[in-house]
Amino acid sequence: MDAQPTTPTRPTVVDGLAGAIGNTPLIRLRRASAATGCEILGKAEFMQPGGSVKDRAGLGIIQDAEARGQLTPGEPGIVVEGTAGNTGIGLTLVANARGYKSIIVVPRTQSREKLDFLRMIGADLRLVDPKPLRDPGHYVNTSRRIAEELQAQGERVIWANQFGNLANAAIHEATTGPEIWDQTGGRIDAFTCACGTGGTLAGVARALKARNPKVRIVLADPMGSGLYSWIKTGEVKAEGSSITEGIGQASAAPGNLEHGRDCIDDALQVDDPTALAQIFDLQQHEGISLGGSAGVNVAAAVALAKRMGPGHTIVTILCDGGARYQSKIFNPEFLREKGLPVPSWLA
Incomplete structure (x- = not known):
């Protein structure tokens, strides 16, 4: 029997965009829970105003810059960032609300939907070719260079630096982690999610471990990323490849993730077919498009539940919605080109 609607905990009226970020519901994933005998819960970050968990990072980074006097609401300022897309969206929306401009540097290989959204909300979008991190043309290095050039010209500008800026993890420690704890009534046995910057995992991990050191924290990693190896062996060593965007690092652990390393207990690897199976199943049978x-994340939560055994509560992050990837993971031609399964309703 489906759960009955409950009274929302979010205030009826919030103060602007910032007030609308956070306090997302936990969704019980029925089929994953039934298959494992565990309670598998997804934090519905796709319900954020900008459509992803990265709204929190955008708010946290800009609020931190304001607290440091680097930016002042209502006065001219520029936010510069290199991103796979979602952090750029979160930063641009918060910057708009505060009266700042934004310059967002993105690899041109990212989904068309994210690029179109960035243009739509007014970001100064700079597309670059995909390069390894050591290359000066890498999107992160390009964004840092743009920020430095603007600073040299006397502009009031910040380089958001989501990978190394600990304000990223701090907002998850202050909001996402405590929300999960309160929503589960403290009855949580494990938390798992993938890492791009590591801010979500590190921040949530620190918040949960502070409340109960026994909560198990597990990094979920796509193929092609070296973070699984980093947790297991201390060495960042990547194997394989993945179509996922915005998660996984092939060359180095980001600063936010290193900040939370002492709270991470284990890691799991997830390949594309396994991740896609969860996406398609959730959309077809539970009406949740991701x-x-x-x-x-969901595939890792299922794998973790099977390892831990029935009766446990495991929480993960539902980062963003499927509409942001229509041209890729919901595109039969793209999937066939990559040798990946096509869902029956698209075949």
């Missing part, structure tokens, strides 16, 4: 990183 992007690729959420598929990795």
